[in-house]
Amino acid sequence: MPVRSPLRSGVMSTSDQDRDQQQDHEAGESPAEISGAAAQEQRLTPRQARRLRIFLSSAGMAATAVVLALRIASRSSVLVVGVYGLALILCGVVIELSRNGRTRLGSWLLGAGLVAAVGADWLLIP
Template sequence: MHEPTTDGTVVRRTGGLTPRQARRVRAITAGVAMLAVGVGMVLQLSRQPSLVTLGLYGAALTISGTAIMLSRIGRTRVAMAVLAAAVVLVVAVDPLLR
C-alpha cells in the first residue's frame, strides 16, 4: 500500500494498523474488558456482597474507562498498559479478599 506525503513523495506502508485503526481497536478492547469486569462484579456481588469487592471492581471499571479515553486521544500504548494494570489488579487482589 502506498501513501502520498505532503511533499508529493510516496511512502510504502509495510502493513500494521493506521493510527486511527489502532485507537479504535484499543478502545474496543478496553470496552470488552470493561464489560467483562462488570459481569465479574455482578457475579461476585451476587455470591458475596461486600463493599471491598464493590470498590475493587469499581476501580477496575474506572481504569478501563480511562483506557478508553486514552485510546480516543491517541495514547494507545499507555491505554493498553493501564488496561493491563486493571486486569492484573482484579486477578491478583480478588482471591486475597476471600
C-alpha cells in the same frame, strides 16, 4: 485543481499499483513474494490502533461488570465493589486515553490494571 503525486499523497491509484506490480513481476519476483512482503509491511494505522484499544477496553468493561454482578450475588462486600469498581473506572480511563491518541499508555495501563484487579480479587477477597 493541481494533480497530486502518489508519492506525496501516500495514496496510489489502481493504475499505479498495477504498474508497480508489473515492474516487480518483470524484476523476477513472484506474486507470492510480493504479497508476503506487503503483509509484513502492513501495520495498524493510528486510527485503527485507537479503535482496537477502545474495543478492547469496552470488552474489558463489560466482562468486569459481569464478574462484579456475579461476585456481588455470591457475597456482597464493599471490597468486591471497590476492586471491580476501580477496574471499571480504569477501563473508562483507557477509553478516554485511546480517544486522545495515547494508545500505548492506555494498553499498558489496561493490562496492568486488569492484572492488578484479578490479583486483588485472588488475594484480598475471601
